[in-house]
Amino acid sequence: MLDRRKYINNTYLRDVSKYKHCFFEDKENDCYISVKNILELKEPFYTGSGVCLIDKNYYIVEIIPLRENYCIRIFMNDKRNVILYYFDITFQNGFDNSKKSIYYDDLYLDVVRQGTNIKVLDENELIEALEKGKINKSEYELAITKKDELIKSLKNNSNKYLNMDYLKYI
Numbered sequence: 253m254l255d256r257r258k259y260i261n262n263t264y265l266r267d268v269s270k271y272k273h274c275f276f277e278d279k280e281n282d283c284y285i286s287v288k289n290i291l292e293l294k295e296p297f298y299t300g301s302g303v304c305l306i307d308k309n310y311y312i313v314e315i316i317p318l319r320e321n322y323c324i325r326i327f328m329n330d331k332r333n334v335i336l337y338y339f340d341i342t343f344q345n346g347f348d349n350s351k352k353s354i355y356y357d358d359l360y361l362d363v364v365r366q367g368t369n370i371k372v373l374d375e376n377e378l379i380e381a382l383e384k385g386k387i388n389k390s391e392y393e394l395a396i397t398k399k400d401e402l403i404k405s406l407k408n409n410s411n412k413y414l415n416m417d418y419l420k421y422i
Contacts, residue, residue: 255386256343256357256358256359256360256386257355257356257357257358258340258355258356258357258358259348259351259353259354259355260275260284260286260314260316260353260354260355260356261273261275261286261351261353261354262353264288264306264312264325265288266297266306267293267294267295267297267306268290268292268293268306269292269293270291270292270293271288271289271290271291271292272288272291273286273287273288273289274286274287274421275287275354276421278416281317281412281413281416282317282318283315283316283317283318284315284316284318284345284347284354285313285314285315285316285418285421286312286313286314286316286354287311287312287313287314287421287422288311288312288313288314289309289310289311290306290307290308290309290310290311290312291308291309292308293306293307293308296308303335303336303366304329304335305327305335305336307329307330308330309330310327310328310329311326311327311328311329311332311422312325312326312327313325313326313328313418313421313422314326314354315413315416316345316354316356317345318346320345320398320413321341321343321344321345321359321395321398322339322340322341322342322398322402323339323342323345323356324337324338324339324414325337325338325340326338326418328422332419332422335366336364336365336366337364337365337366337414338362338363338364339362339363339364339365340358340359340361340362341359341361341362341363341395341398341399341402342356342357342358342359343357343358343359343391343394344356344357345357359378359381359391359394359398360374360377360378360381360386360387360395361373361374361375361377361378361395361396361399362374363399363402363403363406365406370403370406370407372399372403378392378395378396
């Protein structure tokens with residue numbers, strides 16, 4: 253499990269040399285919120301389709317629900333407009349007291365929402381993880397089930413975490 257464990261304090265910072273990072277516990281929504289403000293970087297990061305996700309004065313807001321099997325990464329530009337939502341399907345999420353960091357245990361499957369478009373990513377990685385014994389059959393089935401539930405909540409705009417006021421943390 254630990255090889256799939258991702259720590260929020262040092263993820264998604266490719267070519268970033270300076271950033272401000274804070275995190276909060278939101279007891280009302282039973283989640284952690286991490287906010288990274290990018291201050292300096294070697295070069296902007298673009299997706300394969302040419303969308304700039306990380307640049308100077310951009311934000312990465314991460315919502316880590318404690319009772320869900322996903323975490324949310326919200327990429328925002330310097331005007332605090334959402335560029336896209338990136339969801340990692342997870343086995344579990346939590347806080348590691350020894351490392352003083354929020355974490356999630358990745359299940360290899362991802363969902364992206366940009367505007368009204370929703371895409372599933374890395375289904376091949378999920379299958380490969382199962383075939384190579386990195387995950388078991390129940391974890392594979394959990395990933396598929398949680399992906400389907402997540403997509404349904406995105407399509408009908410009922411996702412609790414996207415409907416909360418996460419901008420108040422910036």
